Amino acid sequence: MQLGLLFVLLFFYQRAAPENILIWPAEGSHWINAKSIINELIARGHNVTVAVNSASLFVNYSEPSPVQFEVFQVPFTIVDNDAFFNDLIEFWTNEKPFLSHWGAYRKFSKIMENAKKMRREVCDGLLKNDKLLERLRESAFKVLLSDPACCCGDILALKLGIPFIFSLRFSPGFVAERLCGQLPAPPSYVPTSLSEFSDKMSFPERVQNVFYTFMYQWIVEEIWSYWNSYYSEVLAEGSHWINAKSIINELIARGHNVTVAVNSASLFVNYSEPSPVQFEVFEVPFTIVDNDGLLNDIVEFWTNEKPFLSHWGAYRKFSKIVENANKMMREVCDGVLKNDKLLERLRESAFKVLLSDPAYYCGDILALKLGIPFIFSLRFSPGFVAERLCGQLPAPPSYVPTSLSEFSDKMSFPERVQNVFYTFMYQWIFEEIWSYWNSYYSEVLGEPTTLCETMGKADIWLIRTYWDFEFPRPLLPNFVFVGGLHCRPANPLPQEMEEFVQSSGEHGIVIFSLGSLVRNLTDEKANLLAEALGQIPQKVIWRYAGKKPRTLASNTRLYDWLPQNDLLGHPKTRAFITHGGTNGIYEAIYHGIPMVGIPLFADQPDNLAHMKVKGVAEVLNFATLRAQDLVDALNTVINGTRYKENVMKLSRIHHDQLLTPLERSVYWIEFVMRHGGAKHLRPAAHSLSWYQYHCLDVVALLTACLAAFIFLFTKCCLYCCRTCKCKKVQKNKTQ
Structure with a gap:
């Protein structure tokens, strides 16, 4: 050919x-x-x-x-x-x-x-x-x-x-033209490329033509499946890594040498590009495609399966995903902790501190194996289990809504009952998961221990949130809020995008993104969203890599990737349609943009519940979403002045800090390096057993003392009564 x-x-x-x-x-x-x-x-x-x-x-x-x-x-x-x-x-x-x-x-x-x-x-x-x-x-x-x-x-x-x-x-079977370019190619009279047919096909030829159409589509989609994870890796970054990169870049700017220990199948850490960061790459027995498949399974479960499953069905399905995740995570841990040559190289480098995300296990073990202090950076753990049990952070369920509960700090009695239930439920779930890891931690460290006990040795916990987002709650001195550390002033937009934004006139623009992990939607849902967006006067910039919706209006443009921070900082931006990821919410707070939330999975419903209570967002249900719901929500947040006023108030709170969140993060990392740790900030609660922590031994003693007192008092009273009664009887007999 x-x-x-x-x-x-x-x-x-x-x-x-x-x-x-x-x-x-x-x-x-x-x-x-x-x-x-x-x-x-x-x-x-x-x-x-x-x-x-x-x-x-x-x-x-x-x-x-x-x-x-x-x-x-x-x-x-x-x-x-x-x-x-x-x-x-x-x-x-x-x-x-x-x-x-x-x-x-x-x-x-x-x-x-x-x-x-x-x-x-x-x-x-x-x-x-x-x-x-x-x-x-x-x-x-x-x-x-x-x-x-x-x-x-x-x-x-x-x-x-x-x-x-x-x-x-052309592409084989016109696959690229049809699926990516939306070029119509009816197989009834358009001979598919490489079929060798003319447009005058007999019935058997039309049957073959339809077969070739689907065959080439299947072959090309098989090839594309290899590339999907690569495109996502290059154009998107995991939210955990985005925050880590911000800290890394600031540390390098201050003259520190930074090394990242990364597995060979990492989706988001690009270790092959030239960089001031040194990468220590270790091999794992799975591929990037396997890693991407796990993430896709999680997103698919939370987005399209969980809403339609019973509690038991959802638990069974999610348990299988967690089992697969545990297996891959253990292989990652083995890749570094059982690699003697790598460990020796790391020891020779004489690191001062290790920064880890507890969402990925074994960073704490690595620090202990190297004999250096370590710092955790995290958003939260479900039910605050890691913070409560491992970090000893107080979280009274009477007024601190447990993470993922979607409650505010003003809870009714039924909500407080549920909050207590969620607290114990998440604790049970995590203790089940951790039981898998306890023996591994003990094996690697060569002494009996648990995952939670090891996590509790962290010197500082950098929590990626702040009082503009959180409800008031008690904190410990080694817990530091650094929410929004990745936020920065907006840069100019690419020329083509800027021209589209300027064409919006006085109505302005709406930014729409469901994050880096959701790459496409069902045709029905995509058409519904496109139909709704076409009914508002604003221009819309939508991050979407799926099939072009047939209802897409002229006011909406699709992009595989967006400079989201720069768009949110543009003076013509009126609203942000978001899935509720913490990074996106913080960028909206930073730039003062009201939100319409469409949460999909994980922490997103809880994040948006916080924003709704604070009066800066309207929240919609993805499963039951109608076009008019989205139109009404957009009109409400754009035209309702209270949403803009409330988000600007949060923005002022966010900006009114002695140190920026990024500066505060780096300060505490350098503090730990200067002092060889921060053990003086860790509460004595770490050395107490659970019954000592809750003073149950004291309560038991006081209860025993009270019981003894009551017993003795009762005995004394009875003795006195008997003595008095005996004397009275004796007196009566004498008389």
């Missing part, structure tokens, strides 16, 4: 002012067609830059040329690249005609495995090269021209904040 070119270039026919244009090329005939476009663009006065890998077969970047080449290194050679193409041609020309369908599929799958590996190395070579990305940003490109036969051109454009154009002949 000879691939040609469909030239769809979104420029006016008249000559435009000279601009900078970036090219993401493919090989072979694809590059021949790209060169024709490049030459014409140069003839029209534009500056063209081609981002090319060092092993490219057809892009000769060493010859003198009016084109500027940005060459990035890849870990394979031109010979490797040429061998891959030879294998591909050999298969199609000499092997495929003599193989069965199954044999051809197996052979082609092996070739594609090699292709995916090499293509990923090409993507990494550019997308994980911070210096090159910075140079490309400084070049202020207006557009990127890419061939979708080579992945990652689209991500590069999104990372640079510029629009992109695809140039292609």
Whole structure:
């Protein structure tokens, strides 16, 4: 098959002012067609830059040329690249005609495995090269021209904040055009690509055409499943890692040397890019795809399954997910704690402190194995179990609503009953989970211990919240609020996005994001949301990577990724539709933007319950959501002045701090390093047993004393009564 070119270039026919244009090329005939476009663009006065890998077969970047080449290194050679193409041609020309369908599929799958590996190395070579990305940003490109036969051109454009154009002949089965570009291709009269049919098909041919349509879709979606986690990794970051990165960057800015111990299957920690951070990478027996699958299972359970399951059914389903998570987490722990060479290297580095997130176990053991103090950074644990039992933080259920309860600190009697129940329920659940880990902790440390006892040795607990978010409650001196540490002033938007925002006029814009973990929705739900957004006068910027909704209105634009902080800080932003993640809520508080909450899972319903009580958000139920509900909620928070007033009050509280949350985080980390720990801030409660903590031994003593007193007093009274009675009887007898 000879691939040609469909030239769809979104420029006016008249000559435009000279601009900078970036090219993401493919090989072979694809590059021949790209060169024709490049030459014409140069003839029209534009500056063209081609981002090319060092092993490219057809892009000769060493010859003198009016084109500027940005060459990035890849870990394979031109010979490797040429061998891959030879294998591909050999298969199609000499092997495929003599193989069965199954044999051809197996052979082609092996070739594609090699292709995916090499293509990923090409993507990494550019997308994980911070210096090159910075140079490309400084070049202020207006557009990127890419061939979708080579992945990652689209991500590069999104990372640079510029629009992109695809140039292609076709994709097999028109899969990309149909599913991604929403191009109609009815199989009744449109012969699918590679079918070798005309538009005049007989009935058997139409049957085959439908079969080919679904077959190619299945094959391409299988290939895309490999890339989905990569795209998510590059464009999104886990909320825990976002906060950790903010602290890391500030520590580096203050001259500290930072090392991150990361497993080889990490989804969000990009250890292959050039960075001032040193990475100690250890191998684990599962892949990034496995890790991504676990996260997808959790999101799917909370979002689409849990609302329709009984309590028992939900518990059984979630128990299986937790069992899988425990298995993978243990493999992560083994990867570092049972790696003697790595542990020796870490000891030789003479670290002063370890910063860990207790959502991921074994950071505390690693610190104890290295003989250094450690600090926890967390949002909360369900039911405040870790904080209460391990950190000894008081949380009276009479007025402190337990996390995930969705209560405020003003609870009715039935709510207080439920709050007490939730407190004990979450404690039981976690003690069941921890029982799996207690033996592991004892085995690794070589002495009887428990996970909770080990966690309790943390010197400082950095809690990623603050009084603008929390209800008043008691704190210990080694618990420090650092909520919003990742927030920062807004930067200018990419030009194309800024133009769309400015086109909103006096009505302004609405930002819509359901977070980095929710990549798409059902067609029904996406169409419902799009229909609602089309009924408001504001322009809408929606972060959504799924299929384009058929009800999408002209006032709404979809993006795979958003500069969320910069959009929330824009003066034209009127409201934020959010899933209720802590990071997004804090960015809204920081910039003073009222919210419409659509919580999906985990802490999100509880977070938004806090915002609703504080008068800065309206909250909707995702499972029962109707289009009019979203329209009414948006109109309420945008037009109701009290929402803006309340969120601005929270924003002023957030900004009115002696130290910013990030500065406070770093201060306490440096404090622990200066003093070799912060044991003087840990309460003596850690050394007490549960009955001593609650003074049950004292109560028992006082009860015994009271009982003894009552007993003695009763005996004395009875003795006196008997004595008096005897004397009276004796007196009567004498008389």
